[in-house]
Amino acid sequence: MIGLAKAGARWTVTVNRPDKANSLTREMLERIEAIAAEAADADVHVFVLTGAGSVFSAGADLAEARAGLATDPVWERLSARIAALPCLTIAALNGTLAGGAFGMALACDLRLAVPEARFFYPVMKLGFLPQPSDPGRLAALIGPARTKMVLLGGARLTAQEAYDFGLVDRVVARDALEDEIAHLSADAEAGDAEVLRGIKALCAPD
Numbered sequence: 001m002i003g004l005a006k007a008g009a010r011w012t013v014t015v016n017r018p019d020k021a022n023s024l025t026r027e028m029l030e031r032i033e034a035i036a037a038e039a040a041d042a043d044v045h046v047f048v049l050t051g052a053g054s055v056f057s058a059g060a061d062l063a064e065a066r067a068g069l070a071t072d073p074v075w076e077r078l079s080a081r082i083a084a085l086p087c088l089t090i091a092a093l094n095g096t097l098a099g100g101a102f103g104m105a106l107a108c109d110l111r112l113a114v115p116e117a118r119f120f121y122p123v124m125k126l127g128f129l130p131q132p133s134d135p136g137r138l139a140a141l142i143g144p145a146r147t148k149m150v151l152l153g154g155a156r157l158t159a160q161e162a163y164d165f166g167l168v169d170r171v172v173a174r175d176a177l178e179d180e181i182a183h184l185s186a187d188a189e190a191g192d193a194e195v196l197r198g199i200k201a202l203c204a205p206d
């Protein structure tokens with residue numbers, strides 16, 4: 001349910017459970033975490049996260065969420081692993097981003113979204129705390145008030161609203177998403193790994 005395509009210095013991880021809106025099980029999260037750990041030690045210059053079908057991810061699998069996955073530390077471990085990658089990381093949001101799936105997308109350097117994507121993180125409604133690092137990362141992108149709008153007010157953002165707020169960096173037509181990923185990846189793929197790591201370190205917040 002997690003695909004991995006390696007093309008030179010670019011790795012693409014695909015959440016592939018479209019019949020369940022790409023909802024995430026513990027096994028799937030652990031698989032992405034393992035791939036990210038492998039990428040950290042490999043000659044990977046670009047790490048892309050995307051989904052199969054028309055939804056990026058609806059968050060936690062409902063049955064596993066009720067059994068404890070919603071509050072499992074695996075979510076935070078995964079987002080920390082992605083945030084620490086010494087390469088360019090891109091969340092290619094092929095559709096709606098919801099719930100716990102926010103963590104891995106917020107941990108990426110760039111977020112692209114198709115126009116049909118919607119964004120919501122209904123922790124208040126469901127009675128869970130968000131992943132510990134998510135509010136801070138979200139606030140760094142869209143500001144504290146808008147973060148509260150999403151987390152406390154249950155706001156559902158369109159792709160255009162997410163772009164206007166700063167949550168996503170570009171809105172790209174579905175049939176142009178692959179080309180946009182290739183365009184944004186080109187310099188990092190072809191460049192020197194040490195320079196890539198150095199620039200990323202310089203861009204990190206204090």
